[in-house]
Amino acid sequence: MTDDRSPFPAGGRDWEDLSAEMTARTADDIDWRGGRTPLYVFFDREETYEIGKKAYMAFFSENALGKTRAFRSIDSMERDVIDYGLSLFEAPEGAGGAFTTGGSESIFVAMKAAREALRAERGWKRGEVLNIVMPDSAHPAFDKAAAAMDLDIRRAPLRGDMRVDPAALKDMIDDRTIAIVGSAPCFPHGVIDPIEDLSRIAMDAGVWLHVDACVGGWIAPFFARNGRGTPAFDFRFPGVRSISADLHKFGFCPKSASTVFFRNEDDLTRSRFRHDAWPSGVIDTATLAGTRTGGSVAAAWAVLNHLGEAGYRDIARRLAEMTDAYVAGIEAIEGLKMHARPDLTLINYGSDDFDIFRVAEGMTERGWLVGLTKKPRGMHAMMSMLHEPARAQFLSDLAECVAAQRGAEDERSALTATY
Numbered sequence: 071m072t073d074d075r076s077p078f079p080a081g082g083r084d085w086e087d088l089s090a091e092m093t094a095r096t097a098d099d100i101d102w103r104g105g106r107t108p109l110y111v112f113f114d115r116e117e118t119y120e121i122g123k124k125a126y127m128a129f130f131s132e133n134a135l136g137k138t139r140a141f142r143s144i145d146s147m148e149r150d151v152i153d154y155g156l157s158l159f160e161a162p163e164g165a166g167g168a169f170t171t172g173g174s175e176s177i178f179v180a181m182k183a184a185r186e187a188l189r190a191e192r193g194w195k196r197g198e199v200l201n202i203v204m205p206d207s208a209h210p211a212f213d214k215a216a217a218a219m220d221l222d223i224r225r226a227p228l229r230g231d232m233r234v235d236p237a238a239l240k241d242m243i244d245d246r247t248i249a250i251v252g253s254a255p256c257f258p259h260g261v262i263d264p265i266e267d268l269s270r271i272a273m274d275a276g277v278w279l280h281v282d283a284c285v286g287g288w289i290a291p292f293f294a295r296n297g298r299g300t301p302a303f304d305f306r307f308p309g310v311r312s313i314s315a316d317l318h319k320f321g322f323c324p325k326s327a328s329t330v331f332f333r334n335e336d337d338l339t340r341s342r343f344r345h346d347a348w349p350s351g352v353i354d355t356a357t358l359a360g361t362r363t364g365g366s367v368a369a370a371w372a373v374l375n376h377l378g379e380a381g382y383r384d385i386a387r388r389l390a391e392m393t394d395a396y397v398a399g400i401e402a403i404e405g406l407k408m409h410a411r412p413d414l415t416l417i418n419y420g421s422d423d424f425d426i427f428r429v430a431e432g433m434t435e436r437g438w439l440v441g442l443t444k445k446p447r448g449m450h451a452m453m454s455m456l457h458e459p460a461r462a463q464f465l466s467d468l469a470e471c472v473a474a475q476r477g478a479e480d481e482r483s484a485l486t487a488t489y
């Protein structure tokens with residue numbers, strides 16, 4: 071046995087003992103409840119959190135793999151959630167969707183469907199190297215899917231407003247392109263790509279358009295309904311063939327929960343994995359995962375029914391007010407500038423006067439986990455209601471860290487942007 075390996079437990083420890091040790095292990099964790107992390111955790115209010123948790127715990131042993139044979143409860147809740155998403159995204163008759171364990175999985179199965187569909191439509195054989203053309207700001211979940219399915223990725227440049235340049239993206243499409251992508255919004259800069267233009271390009275080129283609304287999907291429509299002018303990104307644009315939207319981000323549902331939607335039933339079938347060539351017979355799943363907890367499904371169903379239209383509109387209103395206050399606070403600090411105007415609550419800002427990563431170093435010393443972008447060099451946050459109580463402290467620490475740059479040596483920070 072190696073010295074640094076944890077020995078297999080002797081067992082017999084009771085809950086009190088285990089719980090005490092687990093709590094002790096959180097000593098160096100980031101204080102997410104205090105709004106100290108710019109990503110990873112999403113929060114509305116205590117009541118929503120508790121409802122999600124209770125529903126999750128009520129079904130955490132049920133296995134969604136067995137939803138049609140053993141757990142009709144899970145199947146019916148899953149169907150409801152998919153129906154809610156289909157209406158939210160204005161899906162036409164015949165559209166369908168699936169519940170998955172996260173954004174990366176939703177993107178994977180959508181790209182699998184795109185590959186199958188375009189192979190069938192163009193008569194491509196296995197082994198042909200196909201490609202996906204997407205904005206430079208698109209999430210690496212596409213690169214991960216491409217790595218697994220042996221596809222090439224082409225990243226198209228962004229315009230000054232940090233949205234993809236549709237003309238440049240169009241020029242990168244060739245006769246081996248299966249799909250183009252737009253984000254709603256992209257993670258790095260928080261802006262929604264010009265989906266209407268991408269839809270037109272997809273229709274003209276006969277390629278698949280996937281809208282990655284993993285971040286914004288379940289909340290952006292409510293920003294729009296509140297009159298915020300948030301751009302549309304859904305099935306109203308005829309070229310949009312699939313949409314990914316995470317419940318565990320701005321749907322405020324417990325992890326691991328995402329959804330993926332397809333304009334037509336055949337594409338939904340193509341996204342699935344069906345297999346019969348083994349001793350135990352047919353396996354037919356919508357996810358890469360086999361076994362997955364029923365807890366996520368029950369929790370999503372409960373949170374969606376708890377919040378509903380009124381609840382999400384209220385959250386959208388509060389998020390918008392908070393984001394405006396952050397943006398105003400940041401712009402009031404001399405030397406800082408927004409890199410983009412946020413469509414939702416993802417902010418990205420930097421400086422022409424000094425290296426913003428040096429400010430990030432100062433903020434890190436003050437106990438903030440700082441999000442960074444490298445193109446352009448910026449500080450980044452994906453904010454939910456956790457960040458409202460922390461706003462005053464954050465902005466005052468930020469102002470002090472910026473002030474510390476004045477007169478300081480003009481040195482570049484050695485920090486690297488890490489997601």
Ligand SMILES: Cc1ncc(COP(=O)(O)O)c(C=O)c1O
Binds near residue numbers: 175255284285
């Ligand atoms: C735009 C976007 N797409 C996809 C994902 C991947 O989601 P997940 O981490 O749930 O796999 C993320 C994660 O932040 C994202 O921001």
